[in-house]
Amino acid sequence: MIKRAVLAVVGLLLLTLIGSEAAGGDKDAPLFIINQGGKAGYMDRTGKIVIPPRFDGVTGFREGLASVKVGEKWGVIDQQGKMVVPPQFDEVKSFFEGMALARFQKKYGFIDRNGKIVIQPQFRLAGYFAEGLAWVEVDDKCGYIDPSGTMVLPPKYEAARSFSEGLAPVKTNGKWGYIDKSGKLVIAPRFDSASPFRQGLAEIGIGGQLDVKFGFINRQGTLIIPLQPFGEVFFSEGLLAVPDDLGKWGFRDATGKWVIPPRFDAACCFYEGLAFVAVKEKYGFIDKTGKLVIPLRYEGVEKGFSEGLAAVEVQGKWGYIDKQGKMVIPPKFDRPWPFKGGLAEVIQGETEGYIDRNGKFIWPPGQLQEPPSPPPGELQPSPIKPPQKKEKLTYEDRQAWKKILQWPNHCSPDPADLGRPDAGLPHENPSGLRFWQLEPKKYLVEVKCWVEPYNDLQLYLFYDETTEPPTSRLLQFERYDPGAKIIVGEPDTELSGYPEFHPQKRELTLWTRPPGLGEWDTWTKYRITEDKGVFLEVRAKAPDDNGKYKGIPQDPATYPIVVRPPIKAHLGKQDTYIDSGTVQGGELTADGIDLFSISFAKHDTFERLVFDLHQWNMKGNPPAVRPSFFLVAYEQYPYRLVFEIEGIRMVNATFPNFAGSNYINNLHVAGSLGDSGVKYALTLKKPIEFEIYELHQPARIVVDIKGSKIKREKLPAVYSLRTQSLQSKSVISIQEILTGMFRESRILQSRNKKYLVEEGYYKTKQDALTRKKYLVKNLKELKEIDKGVILFIEKREVNEIPKVIHK
Structure with a gap:
């Protein structure tokens, strides 16, 4: 473009x-x-x-502050380098309106400029404050909070964006619309994409990924600039560069009127009163009247003017010109x-x-x-020679390919991948133009498609030289089906950040994010045909404590499973975390999920724990539904499996009897998730391997446990900072207080089945003692609970059950 x-x-x-x-x-x-x-x-x-x-x-600095990383934790400094917020968070984003998002124990909250937590970490996702409000996600629904943390617009949207010019995009029933700050829907949801308002207009999109068209609406929702297949663009200095129906570019104003008629092959935004334009691949600059003030003589232009200078390309090198067109820094870069x-x-x-x-x-x-460098080995494939039988494509070759390949109407070839006239691109660049031969004269072609800023798509085409002239077809990829096979079990070397294709198997593995599968460490594998990519499987990272990858074997279609990426344990020893589940059922205010029963069964080669879930409401006994969220964590010191299940309104289940179990000591309550969730811990006798299944109907979470075959390193003892043995009624309050001091505190059971709270465990006794002194000094609330809470330091082996300690 x-x-x-x-x-x-x-x-x-x-x-x-x-x-x-x-x-x-x-x-x-x-x-x-x-x-x-x-x-x-x-x-x-x-x-x-x-x-x-x-x-x-x-x-970078924003509002006088910048986030810095020390070891594995993030803090904040000022412009003199003074640490104003000590490194204690897993992530700290930039400050907006005096507050910054901070992530701790996989939850987001907000800190102020002094590092004080003004809104406790409690949200899975959240946006920055804009115009006094920030969007947050609660139970997979989005709402808006004010700087005090009060939920001023309830969480009922599927997705949300920040406010701009008094309006915010929100998604309802799969479509985007706009609300005002009172929550009133001022523009009905009817768009497939929506951007914030800027200068009174907002860009919206209608259509799917390969046929989307974009336009601009005003604050009344009226389409001002017609739908066209251009990517994301912005108003700049009151004008917008857009193409007409014939592909010629000009500039419209905020009313949609053509101010500079479309007559250019390319154009971009105005910066400092000038905008670059191109005719027949020669670039120059125009003013706001459309007058050409710097002639069309450059091979390329980088963005536009900034601080009076603009980068331009001459014979393959870049220099800088001023607004009179004078070359003030010669082209040498x-x-x-x-x-x-x-x-x-x-x-x-x-x-x-x-x-x-x-x-x-x-x-x-x-x-x-x-x-970062690309990963070595097979994940840096050197595709075979392209159809031109050359090791490198010349500029003319690449321009020819640009014309041959079939492009969707909303994107264009990435100019950086097509290269400069003086550069021959070797076919080793995983992000560039690549070819693999499927059979004689038939190829799979991978190329980048530039859609909009910060959004490149990898496109895959089937190129056929058996026809005259040669033809290309854009491959369509099957969508993920929640009932399809999902496998976790590949080693780390096959889970890189680059697409990988095996010509012999015709298997393509893509870095993707299918619905319901969490973050970016998720891969989808396809078998390539001449028409489409046939879905084969999904892979997701879920390492055990040796860094290997857990396998979840396919059980016949009764076991559709959803798996998300791992989370690190707080001490730096990476344990296995599996974060699963999707939203099903209604609002918690109307109905919820009943944990109906917990059952245990012993088999010849494994032991099985089953959580049965049923929907609950006032009308009777509807069928079972899946939880809004559940997490299974494998821990040590001692060995435990911890279950968090959210979306629960009733618990009717009693604990099973584990007599005769080879692996399980007991099951106990391990914490509170407010009024909509439960947390249990399964204390284990020895290291295990386990597999997680999530059933749809009936809704069940199935955990299969068997002995570990992995040879484990001998782990050193640790020093546990813990309370005395307590009655169950007080442990949750104590845990909440200790967790508020930025530690992943745990509720454990001691040997007499009483409870205790462990603030954390440490490598040395001195580390635990230093932490204890700090807590005793700063946590007066502990003295007011259960006639006073005392902290002890207990040395414990990796699988040793905590001792009974009285005051």
């Missing part, structure tokens, strides 16, 4: 991270991220190190980014760094953070 479009997007992303105060704050003193000796810090525009590189990860805060990031050969407005390097070469 626009040459160097992806280059522009990457530059925008990097400079947002690098430029201090990209949006809001002290713009007179920008700081730039540097990397030295594997540590990150910040410099000023003169190259002077302001904050020495001592962090394992950093972000291989990759440019816009100027921001007086500096621009560039790449020149092997040199990567910052330059000033004279083209002089301010920061020495090779000091910026480098992108």
Whole structure:
């Protein structure tokens, strides 16, 4: 669509991270991220190190603060490098309106500029504050909270976005509409995609992934700019670059009127009063009257003007011009980014760094953070020679392919993958144009499709040279069926971040996110035919404590399973977490799920625990439904399986008798999930292997347990910081207090079946003692519960049941 479009997007992303105060704050003193000796810090525009590189990860500054990583935890610093929030969170996002999202124990909350937790971590997902409200997800539904944490708009939407200009996009029954701050639906849900309002207009999309069309609506929901197959674009300085029905580009105003008639082959947004345009692959700049003020003479343009300079391409190299078209920095760079805060990031050969407005390097070469290398071995396939029988495609070859391949109407070839005229692309780049021969003169072709900023799609086409002329067909991929086979059991070397194709098997594995399968460590495998990708299986990461991958064998279609990625244990020892379940049934206020029974059965080669779930309401006994969420965690010190089941309103189940079990000691309550969930722990006699099944009808969670065949390393003893043995009525309150101090506290059973709360376990006695002193000093609430709570330090082996300790 626009040459160097992806280059522009990457530059925008990097400079947002690098430029201090990209949006809001002290713009007179920008700081730039540097990397030295594997540590990150910040410099000023003169190259002077302001904050020495001592962090394992950093972000750009916003509202005077930046997030920094120390070890595995994130904190916050100010522009003098002072740590204003100690590293204690799993993630800290940028500040908006004085508050930042912080993640702890897989839940999001909000902190203020002083690091105080103003809204406790309790949400699976959440957005930043905008116009005084932030969207949050509760039980798979989205609502909005105010800065005090009060839910001002109840969670009833399938998805939600931040407010902008008084309106926010929300999704209901699969369609997007807009609400105001009172929750009133002001634009009915009828769109397949929706963006925030900017300058009185919002971009919306109608149609599926391969036939979507975009347009712009006003605040009344009236379509102002007609539906057309262009990607995401933005109004800039009151004008919008869009194509007409013939593919020619011009500029419309906020009323939809053509201000600059469509006559260009490409065009982009106005920046500092000028916008670049192209005719016959030559680029120049126009003003807002449509007058060409800088001639069409460049091979490419990077985004547009920023701080009075714009990057342009001449004979395969990049330099910078001013608004009169004068080349002020000669073309000598291989990759440019816009100027921001007086500096621009560039790449020149092997040199990567910052330059000033004279083209002089301010920061020495090779000091910026480098992108991760592709994984080695088979996951870096070198596809066979393309149909041209060349090791490399010339620029002319790539342009020919650009015309031959069949493209969906909402995207275009990624210019960065098609390359510059002076570059021949070897077929080793996993993100570029690749070919695999399926049979003589028939190929699978992989190519990137540029849809919109920050959104590239991998497209797969079947290319056939047996026809005259050669033809190509866009492959359609079967959608994931929740009743289909799902397997977890592949080693880590076959779960990389790149697509992998085996020509002999015709199997393609894609990095995808099917509905209900969680985050990005999910892969889908397909068998490739000449027409489509046939769904085979899904893989998801779920490692055991040795880093291997648990296998969930396929049981005949009665066992449709949903598996999500792992979560790290708090001590850094990675245990097995399986996070499963999808939303079924109604609102908790009207009905819910009844944990009807918990049963145990012993078989020859394994033991089985079954949680039976039934829907509950006032009308009788409807059929069983699946929970809104459940999690199974395999722990040690001692060995346990912990179950969290949310969406529960009633518990009628009694605990089974585990007499004669080879693996299970007992089952006990392990905590509270508010008024809509239960938490149990299964204490184990020895290390185990286990398999999780989720049945649809009847709704059951099935856990099969057998002895572990894995040779385990001998684990050292730890020092447990725990309470005395307690009655069950007080342990939940104590756990909530200790968890509020940023530790994953646990409810355990001691040897006399009484309860205790473990604040955490530590590698050394001194670590536990230091933590104990801090808690005793700061937690006066413990003295007010159950006639006083005392903390003890107990040395415990990996599978030792806690001792009975009295006051």
